[in-house]
Amino acid sequence: MDLTSFITSFGTSFVIFVVLVLIFTALSRKPSNAMVYYPNPISKGLDPFEGGKRTKSPIGWIREAFSASEADVIAAGGVDAAVYLVFLSTVLGILVFSGVLLLPALLPIAGTDDALRLASRNNKTAGNYSEIEKLAMGNVQGKSKRLWAFMLGVYWVSIVTYYILWKSYKHVSNLRATAKSNPKPRPEDFTILVRDVPSLTSDQSIKDRVDSYFRRLHPDTFYRSMVVTDQKEANKIYNSLEGYKKKLAHAEAVFAESKAASKPEGARPTMRTGFLGLVGSKVDTINHCNEKIKELVPKLDAEQKISLQDKQQRAALIFFNSRVAAAAAAQTIHAQMIDTWTVLEAPDPRAVIWPNLSMRLYMRQIRQAIVYTVVFLTVVFYMIPIAFISAFTTLANLERLAPFLKKVVEQPELRTILEAYLPQIILIIFLALLPALLMFLSKSEGIASESHAMRAAAGKYFYFVVFNVFIGFTISGTLWNSLKSILNHPKGIVSLLASSLPGNATFFLTFVALKFFVGYGLELSRLVPLIIFHLKKKFLCKTEEEIKEAWAPGDIGFATRVPNDMLIVTIVLCYSVIAPLIIPFGAIYFGLGWLVAKNQMLRVYIPNYESNGRMWPHMHTRIIAALIVYQITMFGFMLLKEFYYAPFLLVLVPISLIYSIITKNRFYKSFAVTPLEVAAGELKEIPNMEAIYAAYIPKCLKPEKLEDVELFEDAQSHATSRATSF
Amino acid sequence: MDLTSFITSFGTSFVIFVVLVLIFTALSRKPSNAMVYYPNPISKGLDPFEGGKRTKSPIGWIREAFSASEADVIAAGGVDAAVYLVFLSTVLGILVFSGVLLLPALLPIAGTDDALRLASRNNKTAGNYSEIEKLAMGNVQGKSKRLWAFMLGVYWVSIVTYYILWKSYKHVSNLRATAKSNPKPRPEDFTILVRDVPSLTSDQSIKDRVDSYFRRLHPDTFYRSMVVTDQKEANKIYNSLEGYKKKLAHAEAVFAESKAASKPEGARPTMRTGFLGLVGSKVDTINHCNEKIKELVPKLDAEQKISLQDKQQRAALIFFNSRVAAAAAAQTIHAQMIDTWTVLEAPDPRAVIWPNLSMRLYMRQIRQAIVYTVVFLTVVFYMIPIAFISAFTTLANLERLAPFLKKVVEQPELRTILEAYLPQIILIIFLALLPALLMFLSKSEGIASESHAMRAAAGKYFYFVVFNVFIGFTISGTLWNSLKSILNHPKGIVSLLASSLPGNATFFLTFVALKFFVGYGLELSRLVPLIIFHLKKKFLCKTEEEIKEAWAPGDIGFATRVPNDMLIVTIVLCYSVIAPLIIPFGAIYFGLGWLVAKNQMLRVYIPNYESNGRMWPHMHTRIIAALIVYQITMFGFMLLKEFYYAPFLLVLVPISLIYSIITKNRFYKSFAVTPLEVAAGELKEIPNMEAIYAAYIPKCLKPEKLEDVELFEDAQSHATSRATSF
Incomplete structure (x- = not known):
């Protein structure tokens, strides 16, 4: 790629970015768009414009992002958001x-060197090189003493990384400790999760078993237990009840609206009872919903009792009357046989994956092994099934299977396009579905919480992204070929190929630039959510509830965001010395990313749950992994340049490993469990144990009023011997 | 080795064994030898002959060993002894x-096959094979269908190993749990060890710091703390004081004896004050010792105070008022920065290695890395320094350095022997010093207890023994050569060499037989301790104390015993299918070993400390390691036999690994820490906390009476700000 085409591509991206920022500035001032651009403060009941202060200047959002403190971010988006910003700034x-x-x-x-010029003079085919490539290591001649400077560069980058990562880890560890020793009591700090409750010896219920076990081992600090029950049935009934309630509210709003118009008696809305409301007999919606609700309420009541009493599972939440007691209990071995009574810190109540809790230890391990195998195969061989599917989904086959598509497909222009792009389309569909697939796989492992599943999915996505994009493009493209030619020893080819790795740098330069300008522009302007919100509001939403759902911004989605950032980290680190020009682009990517993310954290996203920065050790480890990949790549590249002192670079690899072990020793465990010192932080108020207990009652089993919490526990306790028959 | 020479060697060993057993039977009946053959019951104040019951029959000891229950063994030798017997019987x-x-x-x-006959017919040089070798796999022809039976044999051995190991692990886990939930309170169950106390913030003493920290985190269960102090100086004074006390008692006994003889005034014993009592001025021993004692007592008192107040180290023992609290505290992370306030279960008071306690975390890790490197080099390259030393310690050099040896060395017969055997002698000296060296290295790692150091040393010794004896003899001797010839593909040599591995079996058969017959005979008859005891008693001992020291049997010495047994396990397993005749020999080795060890546990050895079977997971893991070596060896051997289904054996390796992971998951952690369930066992008596505290006071700092425990703690507490200046 020569200089002009690079500048063109860069310029285009920049123009798109500027346009998107202008759109954002214009649209976000309009109060009618407030729900799209300020959902976070609105959901907390704050006025997003605070007396118009925010609307004054087009760079107001930048000023605000800079002036907001870490405490503001934590208040708006939680510790996880703050940790993500620390990651970007690190x-x-x-x-x-x-x-x-x-x-x-x-x-x-x-x-000032001229390897490229010499190469192009000696070799007619390699005549094309751009000005950018002249500023990269590819322009340095082999065996040159100038390579010392590049080698020292690798050392400098490594030392800088060690130093800044250490400071960041310390900072995040303190952030987490502060959150965990929060003066406001939070339910998860008083609770542990116990799984693998062993088989019952006598005819006592699981609830009794759990109670007596924990009361004996923690006589002074045990408060209560909540046995996990099979709530699938109850959940189904609850969801359908909620659905009818929503439908009823919607129908009533439609009916009221129709009354306000020309006809005072109004038009009662109707619906069909069959599949998706498309088939079946036509009924009056309001009457139908009322009937259904009347029918489902007692059914739910009955199912709740059955679930609590007869569907107790071999897992429970244990509540303690102090944080220190819960922290200590969550990290101690309880049973002599380690595969029973396994404990861990309870997740945030919002993040619990209930169906996974009762999965047995060996089942979890078997599933984990299977999932890891599947992921490994997916990462390495994902092209094979796609090629396979592509081969079968030829147009001819499609026509045979779905005759109604025939007319569409037989238009000649469309046919040409489809035939050319069908494999690519399938690939794009696969890539779009991948995060969901990985999340599904992670949850299948039997993980107890959404936040943990998110981390597991992010890890898998990271391997996929780095393996396929980075290794796929760079190493397979040049290094493999280079190795082959090294074996045959023709000097000319080696020096030619050694200069092609920096050539790739230009590709990645464009890639990074495109990614931040267009990606961040779209992120900031929120064009898609804006359009969807306005369409929904205009045509679908009738009740307040529905409008609220329409603007709900959702979670920031670390599971795909972090691995994508990690890919950029890996690319930029690996090329930092080969083509130093990539560094400013990387810096803009993360600087702009920090700015946009901070804005979105403060104004837009509402976290689904809180894991208190549990993600950081993963980010840290992966940055180190990227650093090690970088160090090894540089060693290989120096070898290609026939630099005899290249082995000095290999010293860095054990140093990085030792560094990683030291940081793990020093910091990691306080992320895995809560140190007593942290849990012993002073509380500002006496914890309301009833409320803590109630926080973990699943929605579908929740009693109507809080006093009924007693009833809830009673229901579990009265399971007695009946439970054993399950 | 042919049949006759094998039988000769076997017969000789057997005769030696019978003679030694007869000697044992005869000597152990004499009451004057009771201290050598029954020190364990005597030390407990029991009559070893219990009304002559034990002396009746020559096989009485065998009957007794069979009839004694596991509880008897635990009562006599502790859980560790019982676990060692479980290992042998497993x-x-x-x-x-x-x-x-x-x-x-x-x-x-x-x-019934005849590969050896055919080989000897085709190849003149391979004509020698014994009858024993005909019963081994070497006699089966390559590619034969008979090899299926041998392959199934490997599966059978593996399945048997899995099954029996599982049962044993469960049994030992229960043994440990029973010991840990002992109704009699033991000091180590109420105590934890905390190391890496962080730097002081203000001018409080370490004692105050520790107290306030643990009182805050364990307000209801914290009892007291004991800060570890630098006691080197106090220990030195204490030891020299004890030495003079002993010398005084000895001198007084000598004096009294001389009086009872002809001269009523007696002869006052004299001594020299210089080096080893060989040089210096002659003084009256009784007066000199009295003077020295008078001088040292106040010196010790002063040094004790200094040690307690001004030499406080960054480590402490923390005492809790319940076992559950101590068990929970020992396995919880206390500090947010994991490299401070590191906790672990306190070792048996007798096993504490005081100087190691105050070593910092990073220092321990660096030392560990260095020790591992040294051990690795020792295991792999130990022949190099020995060859080096041998080269320098030629006779000529010896004569030059030590002229007084000249006369000895110049005798022609001796000279010949020395010249021939000097390298071997150095090797023998090295092997004799190796256990002590490994123990020294293990202690240098900064390990907190003797029992842990013992396990670490045993592990190192195991690697040495297996690598050098087993790998050295078998693999290097035959497999390496075989591989070389495989590369050159001459079929004749391959089949010749494939039959030489079973040939090694005969060597190991003799080795095992010699080892158990002679080794166990010597162990049982205790000839060496018997002679030493009688010599000491006759010529050296004057006081009761000295006689007691002379018969003290010491520890059983697992650090070298277990690895040697493990070598036999590895050999017998590896040859179990190649030459099944080795199995009965192995069975006799472990059967006889069990019998002799049980006898020695019940009657002889007195354990120095108790680790409650902490050794078992190491034994378990090493048996599995031996099994995996076996499975891989068999795969290689089947390949040599050109058996095309050999890869079926490789399935066993992952199965063994998974088995090892499952057992680790299920059992291991309850050996590393104490599960709460176990610690919650009922106590028969209210624990005497004063006595528990006093049990950990080092001898050299111990106050004279127990009431002074208060004074001891006071002394530590009054260190105040002075301590910070250190």
């Missing part, structure tokens, strides 16, 4: 510190 | 069950 810091030394040092050293 | 069980099927099945299959 990488930014690494890139800025690296660039400050590398750019002024390495660019002139590379630019 | 291996015995594996061998018996394996043999029951393998011997009748495989011996005829091997014996």
Whole structure:
């Protein structure tokens, strides 16, 4: 890629970005769009415009993002949001510190050499090289003493990374400790989750068994237990009840609206009872819903009792009357046989994956093994099933299977396009479905909480992204070929290929630029949610409830966001010395990312649950992994350049590993469990144990009023011997 | 080795064994030898002959060993002794069950084939093979269908091993749980060890810091703390004081004896004050010792105070008022920064290695890394320094360095012997010093207790023994050569070499037989301790105290015993199918070993400390490791036999790994820490906390009377700000 085409591509992206930012500035001032651009403060009952202060200037959002403190972010988006910002600023810091030394040092050293010119003179086919490529390591001649500077560059980047990561880990560890020793009592801090309750010896119920066991081992601190029950049936009834309630409210609003118009008697809305409301007999919606609700309420009541008494599972939540007691209990082995009474800290009540709780230990391990195998195969061989499906979904086959598509497909222009792009379309569909597939796989492992499943899915996505995009493009493209030619030893080809790795740098430069300009522009302007919200509001929503659902911004979605950022980290680190020009682009990516993310955290996204920065050790480990990939790549690249001192780079790999072990020793465990010191933080108020208990009652089993919590526990306790027959 | 020489060697060993057993039977009946053959009951104040019941029959000891229950063994030798017996009987069980099927099945299959006869006919040089070798797999022709039987044999041995190991692990886990939930309170169950106390913030003493920290985190269960102090100086004074006390008692006994003889005034003993009592001025021993004692007592008192107040170290023992509280505290993370306030279960007071307690975490890790490297180099390259030393310690060099040896060395006969055997002598000295070296290295790692250091040393010794003896003899001798010839593909040599591995079996058969007959004979008859005891008693001992020291039997020494047994396990397992005749020999080794060890546990050895079977997981893991070595060896051997179904054996390796993970998941953690369930066992008496605290006061700092425990703690507490200046 030559300079002009790079500038064109870069310029286009930049223009798109500027346009999107202008759109954002214009649209976000309109009060009617407030629900799209300020859902977070609105959901907390705050006025998003605070007396118009926010609307004054087009760069107001930038000023606000800079002035908001970490405490503001935590208040708006929780510790997880703050930790994500720390992640972005950490990488930014690494890139800025690296660039400050590398750019002024390495660019002139590379630019004043002339390996490319010599190569193009000797070899007619390699005549094309751009000005950008002249500023990269590819322009340095093999065996040159100038390579020392690049080698020292790798050391500099490594040292900067160690230093900044250490500071960040410490900072995040303190953030987590502060959150965990919060003066406001939170339910998850008083609760542990126990799984694998062993078989019953006598005819006592699981609830009694759990109670007596924990009361004996924690006589002074045990408060209560809640046995997990099979709530599938109850949940089904509850959901259908809620559905009818919503439908009723909608129908009543439609009816009221129709009355307000020309006809005072109004038009009673009707519906069909069959599949998706498309088939079946036509009924009056309001009457139908009322009937259904009347029918379902007692059914739910009955099912709740059955669930609580007869469907007790071998897992329970245990509540303690102090945080220290819960923290200690969550990290101690309770049973002599370790595969029974396994304990862990209870997740945020909102994040519990109920159906997984009762899964037995060995089942979880078997599933984990299977899931890991599936993921490994998916990452490495995902092209095979896609090629396979592509081969079968030829147009001819499609026509045979879905005759109604025949007319569409037989138009000649469309046919050409489809025939050309069908495999790519399938690939795109696969990539779009991948995050959901990985989340599904992670949950199948039997993980207890959404936040943990999210981390597991993010890990899998990271491997996929790095393996396929980075390894796929770079290593397979050049290094493999280079190795092959090394084996045959023709000097000319080696030096030619050694210069093609920096060539790839230009590709990644464009990739990074496109990604941040267009990606962040779309993210900030929220064009898609804006359009969807306005369409829904205009045509579908009738009740307040429905409008609220229409603007609900949802979670930030770390599961795909973090691995994508990690890909950029890996790319930028790996090319930081080969083509130092990538550093400013990386810095802009993470700087702009930090700015946009902070804005979105403060104004838009509402977290579904809180894991108190549990994600950080994963980010940390993966940055180190990227660093090690970088160090090894550089060693290989130096070898290609026939630099005899290249093995000095290999010293860095054990140093990185030792660094990783030291940080793990020092920080990790306080992320896995809560240290007593942290749990012993002073509470501002006496914890309301009733409320803590009630927080964990699943929606579909929740009694109407809080006093009924007693009833809830009673129902579980009276299961007695009947439960044993299950 | 042919049949006759094997029988000769076997017969000789057997005769030696019978003679030693007869000697044992004869000598152990004499009451004057009771201290050598029954020190364990005597030390407990029991009459070893219990009304002559034990002396009646020469096989009385065998009957007694069979009739004694596990509880008897635990009462006499502790849980560790019982676990060692379980280890022996587990291996015995594996061998018996394996043999029951393998011997009748495989011996005829091997014996009726005739690969060796054919080989000796085709190849003149390979003409020697014994009858024993005909009963081994070497006699089966390559590619033969008979090899299926041997392959199934490997499966059978593996399944038997899995089954018996599972049962044993469960049994030992229960043994440990019973010991840990002992109704009699033991000091180590109420105590935890905390290391890496962080730097002081203000000018409080370490004692105050520790107290306030643990009182805050365990307000209801914290009893007291004891800060570890630097007691090197106090220990030195204490030891020299004790030395003078002993010398005084000895001198007084000598003086009294001399009086009873002809001269009524007696002869006052004298001594020299210089090095080893060999040089210096002559003084009256009784007066000199009295003077020294008078001088040292106040010196010790002063040093005790200094040690307690001014030499406080960054480690402490924390006492809790309940076992559950201590068990929970020992397995919870206390500090947010994991490299501070690290906790672990307190070791048996007798097993504490005081100087190691105050070593910092990173120092321990660095030392561990260094020790591992040293051990790795020792295991793999130990021959190099020995060859080096041998080269330098030629006779000529010796004569030059130690001229007084000249006369000895110049005798022609001696010279010949020395010149021939000097390298071997150095090797023997090295091997004799190795256990002590490994123990020293293990302690240098900063391990907190003798029992842990013992396990670490045993592990190192195991690697050494297996690597050098087993791998050295078998694999390097035959498999390496075989691989070389495979590369060159001459069929004749391959089949010749494939039959040489079973040839090694005969060597190991003799090795095992010699080991158990001579080794166990010597162990049982205790000839060396007997002679030493009688010599000491006659010529050296004057006081009761000295006689007691002379017969003290010491510890059983698991650190070298277990790895040596493990070597036999590895050998017998690996040859179990190749040469099934080794199985009965292995069975005799472990059967006889069980018998002799049980006798020695009940009557002789007195354990220095108790680790409640903490050793078992190591034994378990190493048996599995031996099994995996076996499975891989068999795969290689089947390949040599050109058996195309050999890869079926590789299935066993992942199965063994999974089995090992499952057992670890299920059992291991309750060996690493104490499960709450176990610690919650009922106590028969209210624990005397003062006594528990006093049990951990080091001898050299111990106050004279128990009431002074208060004073001891006071002394620590009054260190105040002075301590910070250190």
